[in-house]
Amino acid sequence: MTVLAQSQASKVRPWKLVLGGIVVTMLAVLAWGLTRDPSYIPSQLVGRSVPAFALPELNGKGTVAADELRGTPLVINFWASWCVSCRAEHALLTGFGREVATRDDVRIVGINYRDAPAAAARFQDELGAFSYRSGQDPSGRTGIDFGVYGLPETFFIDRDGIVMARHVGPLTEAALKHNLSLIGVTR
Amino acid sequence: MRPRRILAMVLVAVLAVPTVVAPVLTTPALAQPVKQQDAVDSRVFAIGAKLRCPVCQSETILDSHSSSAKEMLRIVREQIEAGRSDAEIVGYFHDRYGDYVLMQPPARGANHVLWVLPLLILLLGGFWLARWLGRSRRAAAAQAAPAVAFTERDLERLKL
Structure with missing residues (x-):
């Protein structure tokens, strides 16, 4: 009896170890996967030139165009009245917009994405007007050019027109400061 | 079978x-x-x-x-x-x-994992299944065979 027990205990099955190792590794990878946001899409635009756009301004006067914005570090914020988390960053953006108006080393524009001017106006009536211009992108085509998938999204473009960073979700003071530093703007 | x-x-x-x-x-x-x-x-x-x-x-x-x-x-x-x-x-x-x-x-770069992994799992699963079936068959065979052969003396003793 003791001899039998010993022979069973000493039987090491290498394939069992290998299989066990693979299963444990896979479980670890899958567990790590659960901590990630499945809807997050990495930006294809970072490191590339900002897509060309020329959009009618939300107030009906003039155009917001990529060409006229060249030469100065630029922040582009995609927003919409239907976007709930855009409300969270609104105060920060309007505050930053007022600050930008006083300096000439950075600019900011909004792009009103898949929205109607009337709804956008109500949004601003409720939360306060933006302190900078917004272009209208009702079809979302400009958004597609930027690879936009979930609002709000904010792009940081350097003076040469290269997209240096994209922030998905409501902007925070820290994220704004960090991303501005990537386009050579100190705040 | x-x-x-x-x-x-x-x-x-x-x-x-x-x-x-x-x-x-x-x-x-x-x-x-x-x-x-x-x-x-x-x-x-x-x-x-x-x-x-x-x-x-x-x-x-x-x-x-x-x-x-x-x-x-x-x-x-x-x-x-x-x-x-x-x-x-x-x-x-x-x-x-x-x-x-x-x-x-x-199928390029890290994406290869997506394509190879299911095949790998299938192969490992098949391997495991084969081992398991083989072992249970051997166990069944061992159970069917008499554990101890009767000696002549045992047979004698059984004769009442």
Whole structure:
């Protein structure tokens, strides 16, 4: 009896170890996967030139165009009245917009994405007007050019027109400061 | 064949069915409405079935009812009408959204894991199943054989 027990205990099955190792590794990878946001899409635009756009301004006067914005570090914020988390960053953006108006080393524009001017106006009536211009992108085509998938999204473009960073979700003071530093703007 | 082995084979066959049937069921051919489609429409369907809707969860832009997906389909149609090739149109979206936008991730780089892993799991599973069946068969055989042979003396003693 003791001899039998010993022979069973000493039987090491290498394939069992290998299989066990693979299963444990896979479980670890899958567990790590659960901590990630499945809807997050990495930006294809970072490191590339900002897509060309020329959009009618939300107030009906003039155009917001990529060409006229060249030469100065630029922040582009995609927003919409239907976007709930855009409300969270609104105060920060309007505050930053007022600050930008006083300096000439950075600019900011909004792009009103898949929205109607009337709804956008109500949004601003409720939360306060933006302190900078917004272009209208009702079809979302400009958004597609930027690879936009979930609002709000904010792009940081350097003076040469290269997209240096994209922030998905409501902007925070820290994220704004960090991303501005990537386009050579100190705040 | 032993019933257990037959059972195991049936089990494997049943488990394998979805891997064969799923791609067939999700091909654009079946997703198309019954009415006659012209050449442009069938290309829109074919390309739309390859592209993943960026605002949905694993849905093609053809299946999705989101306005973003509908706009992407409109772009596909416009580009077909402008004479662009399927590869150019898929490339247009791939340029903007990366591999995410492709329903079938291209087999390159780290993506190889996606393609190799299921095969690896199948092979390891088959290996494990074979071992398990072999061992249970040996155990059954061992059980059937008498553990201790009777000696002549035992037989003598049994004779009453």
